[in-house]
Amino acid sequence: MHDPAKRARFESTVLAHLDAAYNLARWLTGDTPAADDAVQEACLRAFRFFDTHSGTSAKAWFMAVVRNTCFDLLKERNRYDRHESFDDEIHGLPAAERDAPDAAAGRNADAARVRACIAGLPAEYREVIVLRELEEMSYKEISAIVDVPIGTVMSRLSRGRDLLQKTMQDTGARRQS
Amino acid sequence: MNCTRMRQVLDAWIDGELDAATSTEIDRHLAECPACLALKGERGALRRELRANAPRFEAPPALRAAILARIEQTTLPAPAPARHRQWLQTAAFASIAAAVGLVAGLWIERPLPDDSLREHLVASHVASLTDPQRLITVVSTNQHVVKPWLQGKIDFAPVVRDLSADGYTLLGARLDHVGDRQTVAIVYRKRNHVINLFAWRAADYTAEALALQSARGFGMATWADSGLRYAAISDIERTDLEQFARLMQP
Ligand SMILES: [Zn+2]
Numbered sequence: 001m002h003d004p005a006k007r008a009r010f011e012s013t014v015l016a017h018l019d020a021a022y023n024l025a026r027w028l029t030g031d032t033p034a035a036d037d038a039v040q041e042a043c044l045r046a047f048r049f050f051d052t053h054s055g056t057s058a059k060a061w062f063m064a065v066v067r068n069t070c071f072d073l074l075k076e077r078n079r080y081d082r083h084e085s086f087d088d089e090i091h092g093l094p095a096a097e098r099d100a101p102d103a104a105a106g107r108n109a110d111a112a113r114v115r116a117c118i119a120g121l122p123a124e125y126r127e128v129i130v131l132r133e134l135e136e137m138s139y140k141e142i143s144a145i146v147d148v149p150i151g152t153v154m155s156r157l158s159r160g161r162d163l164l165q166k167t168m169q170d171t172g173a174r175r176q177s
Numbered sequence: 178m179n180c181t182r183m184r185q186v187l188d189a190w191i192d193g194e195l196d197a198a199t200s201t202e203i204d205r206h207l208a209e210c211p212a213c214l215a216l217k218g219e220r221g222a223l224r225r226e227l228r229a230n231a232p233r234f235e236a237p238p239a240l241r242a243a244i245l246a247r248i249e250q251t252t253l254p255a256p257a258p259a260r261h262r263q264w265l266q267t268a269a270f271a272s273i274a275a276a277v278g279l280v281a282g283l284w285i286e287r288p289l290p291d292d293s294l295r296e297h298l299v300a301s302h303v304a305s306l307t308d309p310q311r312l313i314t315v316v317s318t319n320q321h322v323v324k325p326w327l328q329g330k331i332d333f334a335p336v337v338r339d340l341s342a343d344g345y346t347l348l349g350a351r352l353d354h355v356g357d358r359q360t361v362a363i364v365y366r367k368r369n370h371v372i373n374l375f376a377w378r379a380a381d382y383t384a385e386a387l388a389l390q391s392a393r394g395f396g397m398a399t400w401a402d403s404g405l406r407y408a409a410i411s412d413i414e415r416t417d418l419e420q421f422a423r424l425m426q427p
Binding site: 027129 | 220
């Protein structure tokens, strides 16, 4: 028998943020099965440790565990798939998104185009864009998750938005011509 | 403020991360610099496009169950491990500790504010997110349906507003208990983020100013009016939660 109170605390402090965790993992890994694996693994890691700390930054702590687990998983995946370079896997377009521009011919063209543009961002910019624009987290929280100073969060967001704006204009222009 | 400085701080300003003094300087610069104003417009368009077309992927329902099942497995009592096995476990543990250790430091002991009520409210918000059946009893985007439904169930009348013009969609309401108090939760959604607005009777609270705080990673806005207390909880952007709360003020 394990401690049911610990499990209840885990559910209320950590699993409370499961949607946020899954969304981050889905954007970082690029496909559904990998996001599923990463979040499950992250939860097991978090469960072992969450009880030795307590407080109100549980979300940032958990999101950081999810993020690190995603990058571990991508590295692991790369080890078995050597013809793809490390940079391509970590910093390139996630596998499931590579065909997105073709799929964009359908009625969800705009959505597919925007998704492909985000997916095409280098991971360091993609993660801050997802945390800020979709998870709506503060710079302080993002700084804790990504483990960089707030100034770096600021410059990465700025650069990430420049890149996004450019690729979205480029793909939009190509689509119209 | 010049254009170079402006480009450095524009994004932080859009994100509501700058102090009032800097914001005033920015306003002044934007009023006289068309180039920076154009960039601000592009950033606004980018945000609208992202929020309209980039999905916030929701965790599949089976994921939660799978996680709990695996936790159950790993916490079953293991037979006393042989020595080398124990060493392996220690090594595995250490590598995980290294991965997690980087961020463990920021989990600082800071209990929620005095009111244990708030703890209950967050728990109720979380429970409603993880169990969609629990989220809403009366499903309606029309406040003229939700209000009468509530009137038949409770002996107080919380505000129910139509904020659809501001992007907050009313989803419905449910009755809830927080501690031994009868509460009602009015449920809104903005951009795939759920907001639970709790209301309950508190005769000694004729009025209380809007206060914002963070609780277990969620934002919480509280206020009181005419003997009713309110708490809005969500993981939505904090500036939006504040706007939502302001729109609810008398
Ligand atoms: Zn300028």
